[in-house]
Amino acid sequence: MAAHRAPLTNHHADESACPPDHRHTSTGKPLHPNCPGRSYSQAICTCGTWEFKNSGKGYVDECRKRHLATHPTPAKAPKVLRDLLRLDLP
Ligand SMILES: [Zn+2]
Numbered sequence: 811m812a813a814h815r816a817p818l819t820n821h822h823a824d825e826s827a828c829p830p831d832h833r834h835t836s837t838g839k840p841l842h843p844n845c846p847g848r849s850y851s852q853a854i855c856t857c858g859t860w861e862f863k864n865s866g867k868g869y870v871d872e873c874r875k876r877h878l879a880t881h882p883t884p885a886k887a888p889k890v891l892r893d894l895l896r897l898d899l900p
């Protein structure tokens with residue numbers, strides 16, 4: 811099973827994408843001439859049952875990570891479990 815991803819994207823107030831080359835000052839003011847300003851950030855998980863939208867980019871990132879942590883990732887199985895499985899080998 812492949813691990814799920816929930817990429818974070820930024821959007822303008824009209825819901826169009828605010829791409830990474832639309833840079834902003836630390837206070838959120840747009841530096842790009844065509845950028846009306848970032849209105850919100852959004853993350854949609856590839857599992858299809860979760861999406862989150864908020865004006866706080868850091869908050870979306872936090873919720874995104876918290877949601878992704880609920881998906882078990884086979885590669886991250888605890889070492890002790892892998893050792894146990896290995897004991898079953900001849
Ligand atoms: Zn923009």
Ligand SMILES: [Zn+2]
Nearest residue numbers: 814855857860
């Ligand atoms: Zn998910």
